[in-house]
Amino acid sequence: MTTLLLPQPNRIFKPPLVVPNQRLGKPYRLPVISAVSGQQLVASGEVRAVEPREAKTLVSSEGYVLLDVRPSWEREKAHVKGSLHVPLFVEDPDNGPITLLKKWIHLGYIGLWTGQRFTMFNDEFTLQVVEAFPDKKSKVLVACGEGLRSLMAISKLHREGYKSLGWLTGGFNRATEGDFPEIEGPEELRFATIGGASYYFLKLLVLLPNFGKESR
Numbered sequence: 532m533t534t535l536l537l538p539q540p541n542r543i544f545k546p547p548l549v550v551p552n553q554r555l556g557k558p559y560r561l562p563v564i565s566a567v568s569g570q571q572l573v574a575s576g577e578v579r580a581v582e583p584r585e586a587k588t589l590v591s592s593e594g595y596v597l598l599d600v601r602p603s604w605e606r607e608k609a610h611v612k613g614s615l616h617v618p619l620f621v622e623d624p625d626n627g628p629i630t631l632l633k634k635w636i637h638l639g640y641i642g643l644w645t646g647q648r649f650t651m652f653n654d655e656f657t658l659q660v661v662e663a664f665p666d667k668k669s670k671v672l673v674a675c676g677e678g679l680r681s682l683m684a685i686s687k688l689h690r691e692g693y694k695s696l697g698w699l700t701g702g703f704n705r706a707t708e709g710d711f712p713e714i715e716g717p718e719e720l721r722f723a724t725i726g727g728a729s730y731y732f733l734k735l736l737v738l739l740p741n742f743g744k745e746s747r
Contacts, residue, residue, distance in 0.1 A: 569682030569689075569698065578685050579697040581672060583706040586699060591712075595670040595697055598660070600684045601724070605676060608723040609703075609716035617659045619675070619684050620652060656684070657691050667692040674699035676724030 572578040581589060589595040597614040599606055606616055653659075664671060671693060675681040678701045685696050703720050714720050 569684070569686040572685060572689055572696075573682070573698055577694075577696075578689065580700050581697045582700050583703070583710040586672060586674075587711055589670075589672055589697060593670065595672040596664070598671050598673045598684075600656075600673060600675050600680055601703075605723050607716060608718040609714055609720040610723075611711045611720070612713040612715050614674075615663055617656060617663065618653050619656050619680050622651075657687050660688060660693075661691065664693070668695060669693065670695040670697070672697035672699060674702060676702045677704050678702040 569578070573580050586597065590597055597611055599610055599614045599616045600619040601616075602618045602620050602622070603616075606618075610616070660671075671688065673681045673684050673688070673696060675684070678699065681698055681702060685698055688696060702724075704724060706720050711720065716723065
């Protein structure tokens with residue numbers, strides 16, 4: 532009989548650092564560093580994978596709060612009413628020579644097509660979530676546009692001590708009409724991540740079938 536040995540995630544432990552924080556009104560204990568990824572947490576069952584069609588039930592019946600970690604420009608297009616917004620990434624305000632060069636390269640290769648801006652990690656992400664959910668037993672359903680940024684977010688929050696986490700599988704891009712009770716914003720929720728030239732290309736693809744029916 533062959534025994535299958537699964538690789539165990541590497542963990543790096545360092546003593547926790549306690550720093551003063553005026554906003555919380557008490558010392559803030561920085562999380563222990565761990566190499567466990569969000570994908571590993573979902574695969575192991577430590578974080579609950581939630582399909583978009585199941586999200587409404589979790590929020591209304593099981594006490595989960597929806598945490599939207601998309602940047603502000605995506606959320607402004609469309610968001611679930613009542614969801615909490617703490618962006619994992621924010622626009623990089625630096626306009627130094629090296630950063631400006633990076634921004635131009637980003638614009639040429641990514642920005643013009645996707646509409647995504649040149650971003651950086653939100654250094655206060657974990658702290659802002661702690662301010663919103665001081666109780667580490669809080670049930671939090673983490674979501675983004677495609678499910679990748681939310682995987683990074685749940686890894687950070689799990690390290691912080693939150694153990695009742697959910698992950699919106701595939702993000703809002705997979706949401707269909709009726710998955711969430713009420714949407715605010717000018718766009719469909721599933722299209723809010725799309726911008727730049729790809730947005731107009733998508734609109735053209737949506738309109739073409741209707742145009743073909745009308746011309747018959």
